Amino acid sequence: MKQKLIWALARRHVWSDANSTVVRIVSILSVAGVAIGVAALVILQAFMGGFTEAIASGLSTMNPPLHIYAPGGGNLNDFDLGVVQEIAEDIPGITRVEGILEKAAVVSGAAGTVSGAIVRGTNEAELIIGIDLARELDIGAGDEIRIASTAGAEISGMGRVLVDTIATLVVDSVGDFGIEEYNNSLVILPLHISRNIFRAQGELSSLGGYVERGFDPVVLSSMLDSALNEEYVGGGWPVYMSCIPYLAFHGNLFKALGLERIAMTIVLALITVVALLNLSSALTMIALEHRRDVGVMRAMGLAPSGVFSISIIRGFLLGGSGALVGLAFSWISIFVVNRYFPIRLDGTVYWIDVLPGVFPVGTALVVTLATVLVCLIVSLFPAFSALYRSPSEALRYE
Amino acid sequence: MNKELVLSAVDIHCSYGSADASIQVLRGAEIEIKAGEVVAVTGPSGSGKSTLLHALGFLERPDRGKILICGEDGWALGGRKRAALRNRKIGFVFQFHHLLEEFTLKENVMMPSLIAGESKEDAAKKADELLDRVGIIHRASHFPSRVSGGERQRAAIARAIVMKPDIVLADEPTGNLDSGTSTEVEKLIMELAEDGNRSFLLATHSNDLASAVHRRFFLNSGILTEGD
Incomplete structure (x- = not known):
């Protein structure tokens, strides 16, 4: 009381x-x-x-949380992907590792439209184009786009660039990637198509590791990086592959x-x-x-x-x-x-x-x-x- | 009279102010009150009547002297036990009633019981009985600001006796009332003293009240003397 x-x-x-x-x-x-x-x-x-x-x-959402790359900007390949996949299997929390081939290209849509774009080849089964880029090219799902790559370009005797890879593809869907930069420049398509466009069979620009919910990507990336270091440097090789959390790019x-x-x-x-x-x-x-x-x-x-x-x-x-x-x-x-x-x-x-x-x-x-x-x-x-x-x-x- | 001693105060000295500018308010005051006695202290304004009552009620620590209420020296106790002694043995009535404005008259009367840890129901029952006894049960749910001065003072008296204290120290209980209401309150105090064999020490200016009590003391310049 x-x-x-x-x-x-x-x-x-x-x-x-x-x-x-x-x-x-x-x-x-x-x-x-x-x-x-x-x-x-x-x-x-x-x-x-x-x-x-x-x-x-x-x-x-648009990028795997773990980014595996070759220091110095060198390309990777399917063999490297296999090595990393094998190492990652021993690290709990990493669900899978995939290869990515990402390069710049020129894209055109409706008549008279053209734009620069980043073409990313992944395990995705569809072709998805950023919403703002689709608007700029005046196209929608089901429309055709043409992607021109300079990867196989040759310089003619007249000094002109001869682009010999132009792929015509059907857009499966238009996506809102959440970030303006992706919406106005990104085209995602299956890896084998991007390899054809860029004439880069077996080649990868980077590898992406995915993480189980509840695990910290920073910790897992450090573990994978250490494991990669041990695999190569420990085996007498120079540093060949490194891993950083993707968000570290925007640290x-x-x-x-x-x-x-x-x-x-x-x-x-x-x-x-x-x-x-x-x-x-x-x-x-x-x-x-x-x-x-x-x-x-x-x-x-x-x-x-x-x-x-x-x-x-x-x-x-x-x-x-x-x-x-x-x-x-x-x-x-x-x-x-x-x-x-x-x-x-x-x-x-x-x-x-x-x-x-x-x-x-x-x-x-x-x-x-x-x-x-x-x-x-x-x-x-x-x-x-x-x-x-x-x-x-x-x-x-x- | 062969009654039990309720209050005993010996050689009480009280002063205010700093050591170099001290005002001596009480100089060796001595008083004894037995059970059922009603005693009045008179004296001019500023003579120290309130200070005497506060000291006897363990509200003001004297510079010197010993005070016993029912044989207990409150100043020898810790704060919590002294508070409990005040709660159980001493009732206070103040000149300006000092009811808590945020509480109804009934809640004010319940307050000492609740402080003692009694249940709300018991405290309410006791408060109702006392409010009825002092004649203001119809005002029980009123706030102090909504009742007359006489009714407030009656509520204050009810609050002072709700714990059935051995002694009630009343500081000018009629000092702020008109003559008619004063007479009613004086009569009530005398009745309550006789009813409960309860001792009262009244500091008062009222000749009527002072003449009705068993013994009188006079306080002047800090000296307390028995008689007129």
Whole structure:
């Protein structure tokens, strides 16, 4: 019963109609301040995280997570693929390794259209063309495209390039690859067709390793790289094949995004600090307003620990309310923006067309708990003041 | 009178302020009160009546002296036990009632019982009985700001005696009331003292109240003397 009483006292000190107008306004403002601080942090993390995730997801969808290549840009071949497949079998978490042949080519679609493209030969059974490239070539699924390769080109006596490989192919589907760069330049087709186009039988430009869900590509790539190193260098060969996680190609981008996220988090955390200072003044005002009440409670036999608890709970109630309101506000804001007011981006600059907000559950939890914890710390000062003040002094307070 | 000693205070000294600018409020005050006695302390404003009551109720630590309530020295106890002693043995009535504004009159009266750890039902039952006894049961669910000064002071008195304390320390219980209401509250205090064989120590300016009590003390310049 005592604990219930202490909670009831703290709750009514904070929310009672009997409080003066000034204290009520300051209490509401301090809750609003904490709510805005929490919401700002969560919303920032939602959109910064959403942006990073969308790019990483787009890159990962279009590329195998493990990239195996020959240092120095040399080509690989089917034998190398067999070697890597054999080594990868001993590494748990790598599901399969495939060969990729990727080269630049010229593509034309409807009459009068032509564009540069990246033609990627994989284990894919269909020919898929990026949505923006399809638009540029004015074609759709079922239409024909012509791919011209300079791989087998010869220079004539007149100095002209003679392109002797022009393949006419039917587009199976038009794909949205998630990233602008892929959408306006990528053509994916079966490996044997690309080998024909580029006159590169048995040749591969790189190998791609796929990873089982739940395994970290960075760890697996390091393991595969070590195994490859051991196989070749250990056997007296020079370094022949290396493995890196695909996203490492864009490491600088992700580091820059991470840095920007940290900087913005610090700036927005300052809003929360200001809100907490406001909360501190609100708690002090509430403590002053109820100083005599605390003296009366002491006279009635409330132990000093009860007085201390009341002050701490006041801070918890104000800070916790603010944090919860902020959390709810941020969730609703992210939902509404995603659903009704999507933030459009220039895909040629940002790779993605829409900035997605992903509610960061873990971060939101950490921000909320940290805010409540700081609120408790902030309430320590009025709590200790109340603890060490004699009941008589509190009773005399007017 | 061969009754049990409820309160005993010996050589009580109290002062305020810093060491070099100290104001001596009580100088060697001594008082004894037995069970069922109603004692009044009179004196001019600022003579230290409130300080005396606070010291006797273990709300203000005296510079010197010994205070026993039912044989227990509150200042020799830790904070929690001293609080429990106040809860069980001492009731307080203040001049400005000091009811908790956020709680109804009934909740205010329930408060000491809840602090003692009693169940809400028991505390409510006791509060209802006492509010009925002091004549304001019809105001039980009202907040202090919605009732008259006399009703507030009655609620404050009910709150002070809800734990059946051995002694009630009342600081100017009628000091803020009109004469008619004062008379009613004075009458109530005397009835409650007789009903429960309960001791009262009243700091008062009221001659009517002071003349109705068993013994009177006069406090002036920090010196407490028995008699007028």
